[in-house]
Amino acid sequence: MTFRYAVYGLSIYADSAIPGLFPHQESDSHDVTIHLRGVPDSAKIDGEFEQLSEAVDDNGQSLVRAARSSDPSGLYFRYSDDTAFLINDSGSEIWAEWRPPLTLEDTATYLLGPILGFVLRLRGVLSLHASVIEVDGQALGFMGAAGAGKSTLAAALAQKGAAVMSDDILALELGQGELFAQPGYPRLRLWPDSAKALFGTANALPKLTPNWDKRYLPLDAGPFRFQSKPIRLSAIYVLGNDGPAQALTSVEPMKARDAMIALLQENAQGMLWSNGDRAREFAQIAELVKGVPVKRLCADVKAILPADLADAILEDFGTTEAPAHV
DSSP: OOEEETTTTEEEESOOOOOOOOOOOOOSOOOOEEEOOOOTOOEEEEEEEEEOSSOOOTSSSSSSSEEEEEETEEEEEEESSSSSSEEEEEEEEOOOOOOTTOOOOHHHIIIIIIHHHHHHHHHEEEEEEEEEEEETTEEEEEEEESSSSSHHHHHHHHTTTTTTEESEEOOOOOOOOTTEOOOOOSSSEOHHHHHHHHHGGGGGGGGETTTTTEEESSSSTTTTTTOOOOEEEEEEEEEESSSSSSSSSEEEEOOOHHHHHHHHHOOTTTTTHOOOOOOOOHHHHHHHOOOOOOOEEEEEEESSSSHHHHHHHHHHHOOOHHHHHH
């Protein structure tokens, strides 16, 4: 049995149901085939593994490593929990495998985040590590380091009526001279402390996987909305934890050069790059910065309620005009 999905602008065929994705039956064609029943026995690892993460597990091992593979030719990614993915050179096929007690739900957390993000880059799509919401028919992206509060801010905005478009990846497509954000999947992942701050208790939300305490906010039922169609990207906010100690926020337009540096830095973590990849993404981000305002949101996220951060974004966005770089 084949399962069909659409995520980040990609049409996907899979040999098993993928947790968190809506079935999508509009087209018989597809961009990517996902095999969730193991990596081919014929696959061979060529050369040494490259460390892709500065973070390490309890054994001092990099959280993710990668190496070239042959038969099929591509890249082999192995996470420290032994979850593995093989992606062919064209980004048209993905194989995945994992070991008990891990489950398909655990594997999907990697697949729907960094793995499909890498596939988008292989296919030449500008893909930023960001959460995305819709306000008044326009897409807003939030970038920042791990722990900066991207998903928490998106959830707080969802409580105020915004639709969530993507939790982990901002995939962009050029159309009629503008950049359009592509929808992700109808879930928003939240750490227990964020779930508690937003909903009173972490147990208000279901666990993302049986083996992990992270939670998710479902967007396909109840009061929260999912934006399932591409819409124009109108602004990007870069989140920082370097705000004042008191509960204040500042939202400042970034100079074009500073915006480019920030976006390139936030997007470079944990990736394998060829010179061609770097040059292409540099050119894509340069075009993005020309037409889309990029602003820095500075705040002490531990001292400010998520709802207050959401209000600061909504107030600022109401005054944003593109281009807003100074």
